[in-house]
Amino acid sequence: MTEWIETSALVLAKCASNDPWFPNPSEAIVIAWAEIFATSNLTREDLLAGVTRAYRTEDTGYRPLPASIVKHGRASYFESLANLPDERRESMEDAAHALMEIGIQPPDAHKYVRRIILGRTPPFQLTVTQELEFREILAERQAIKSLPPKPLDVSRAFRRVTPTKAADAQS
Incomplete structure (x- = not known):
């Protein structure tokens, strides 16, 4: 819970830095906000990005509550993913598949x-062995992608059945 209390204090401090009239929170408020943040499945980075988004998008006079910071944190996270260029999205998918190949769910x-x-802290660290396997798989995938496409010979892909061949096949 200590990490969430620290996160809550940072979020409240960021709110105060955006709003000079934001009240100085008591320890009870910090703990109450921490309890909400702990159940949000968001990281400290996501919640701080939520504060930035909240003050950027809400009208003048906005008064944040922990639930609205969570809402804005989630929205910020998904907006960041949606704004990725196609190449980055493709590399992200390649990396996810490589991780699955080494046994990550x-x-x-x-x-x-x-x-x-997104430049944020990963939820877990790979072991040295996993990291090596992961890099090998990614290198293989990049090598395959860099190969020129092979022309497809569709002339042998389908065998045309003529009426006489069909009769022979039935007997």
């Missing part, structure tokens, strides 16, 4: 690469 793999691609 799909939800964890996607969460890991999203956080990395």
Whole structure:
């Protein structure tokens, strides 16, 4: 809970830096906000980005509550992902698939690469062995992508059945 109390204090301090009339929160308020943040599944970075987004998008006189900071934190996270260029999104998918190949579960793999691609702290650290395997798989994928496409010979892809061949096949 200590980490969430620190996060709550930072979020409240950032609110105060955006709003000179923001009240100085008591310890009880810091703890109450921390309890909400702890159940949000967002990181400190996401919540601080939520403060920035809240003060950027809300009308004058906005008074933040922990739920609105969580809402803005989630929105900021998904906006950042939506604004990624296609190349970055493609590399993110390649990295997620590489992580799955080394045994990371799909939800964890996607969460890991999203956080990395957004410049945020990953939810877990890879072991040295996992890191080496991951880099090897990514290098293989890049090598395959750099190869020129092979022309497709569709002339042998389908065998045309003529009426006489069909009769022979039935007998």
